[in-house]
Amino acid sequence: MISGTNAIGNTLSKKGNHTYKTFNPKENKDTEWTFFEATSAEIDEAVDLATEAYKEYKDFSGSKKAKFLNAIADEIEALGDELIHTYCKESGLPEGRARGERGRTMGQLRSFATLLQDGSWVEAVIEKGQPNRAPMPKSDIRKMLFPLGPVVVFGASNFPLAFSTAGGDTASALAAGCPVIVKSHPMHAGTGELVASAIIKAAEKTGMPNGVFSNLNSSGIAVGQQLVKHPKVKAVGFTGSLKGGMALYKLANERDEPIPVFAEMGSINPVVILPSALENDSDVWATKYASSITMGAGQFCTNPGLVLGLKGDNLDSFISTLSEEILKLEPTCMLHPTIHAKYQEGKKELSEQNGVTIVADYDKPTDKNIGSQTILKVKGSDFLSNTKLHTEVFGPFSVVVSCDDASQLEKILNQLDGQLTGTILGSEDELKTYEEIVDGLQNRVGRILFNGMPTGVEVCSSMVHGGPFPASTDARFTSVGTSAIKRWVRPVSFQDWPNRFLPQALQDENPLGIVRLEEGSYIK
Secondary structure, three states: OOOOOOEEEEEEEEEOEEEEEEOOOOOOOOEEEEOOOOOOOHHHHHHHHHHHHHHOOOOOOOHHHHHHHHHHHHHHHHHHHHHHHHHHHHHHHHHHHHHHHHHHHEEEEEEHHHHOOOOOOOHHHHEEOOOOOOOOOOEEEEEEEEEEEEEEEEEOOOOOOOOOOHHHHHHHHHHOOOEEEEEOOOOHHHHHHHHHHHHHHHHHHHOOOOHHHHEEEEEEEEHHHHHHHHOOOOOEEEEEEEHHHHHHHHHHHHHHOOOOEEEEOOOOOOEEEEEHHHOOOOOHHHHHHHHHHHHHOOOOOOOOOOEEOOOHHHHHHHHOOOOOHHHOOOOEEEOOOOOHHHHHHHHHHHHHOOOOEEEEOOOOOOOOOOOOOEEEEEEEEHHHHHHHHEEEEEOEEEEEEEEOOOOHHHHHHHHHEEEEEEEEEEEHHHHHHHHHHHHHHOOEEEEEEEOOOOOOOOOOOOOOOOOOOEEEEEOOOOOHHHHHHHHHEEEEEOOOHHHOOOOHHOOOOOOOOOOOOOOOOEEE
């Protein structure tokens, strides 16, 4: 049952007077639940508790933390249909999407548990001392990764489960040994509370310290701001808008002790259609991309918002088929009236730019908060001269750019901001023929696809979900996959330390049986 309270460790709290409700975008009305926004005192309590929990939790074995993560997955599953129904009420998303996202959330937790059970992720490096080395002795130096400390995670609007309370940021931070304080997203606070209850139950069952996890409600930006500025918080995870991510990044860097903000801030995910794809598979790709652009009402950070090709009859045919196919699809509900209003505003602004032609615009009557799809067309020269056309419109929307030649297409790619993904459609031979275009795209993205669609992000150790700024604040890291754990750790070297007082991962006997880099060779 949803209480609307904050979870300060394993204690439910509602000390404040500021309350709010979540919203059902499909029924266009408030939900029945009332939530209490966290007070400054409750924020301090949560951070202080996390700081104390860190002292113990950071030293827990990988197997003990793995049991915790697996238990969270079990408890989320045990929430059953209540979680699914709450998710659908607060997001307007269909039940199938809710069940799929729940499965992904559980899968992420279990994948980090597997990583912890192996243990090699700590990147232990051992270089033994050489006291008799001439002309100077060499010290014994050993290195491994250690958790940073309490982490604040901001829930994402478009993924109430997989990128929110127990999503990838939380799972990876807990795996690293960092307690987590979630700033619950106000659009799905009920879903967040249910998941938080599962995490707390799992923590109690597996003997985790009180404060290893807290969940705080907030209807605006004040709670998040206070958390980021809190001197005991050591890092931040965020998925959302460029404006929101940069505001947090600025706050974190203005602190007396600046801290990292790992923000994933969206993308227009350029798709380059090379001549063979337009000549041989134009209709196939047009049909597939109509579905990709409208998937989830276009509310994916990997939504293909930009398509580039060389002008000519084949590109015109692609645009014609794309326009026809996308108008056949029934538009769906967006996450919130605010998001719907911003979508309407964004596509109107871009549609009115000089040189832009609207080639598809779903204009049948719809219910409130329904995101109707739109496709624009523009010449390469107009796209180059107007950077407003480079901005993301969050929804079922895409711009097709007709380029004069390969040189202009390459110039456009080099002018784009950093992106999460980039896609090449064509033949293998064209990868060499258009090598400069491929290189230009690769330099702007975190994940480059060949003959595929960017929507759908596999959770695996080789995935990169990040990219050059402003797609993310640090292109060296990913927010999806087991490598996401690297965000929440720092390297520590031990010099001439007694063997029995070293962390187990660095002891001579290798009691954990992990892979280590010893004297330049990987050994287990």
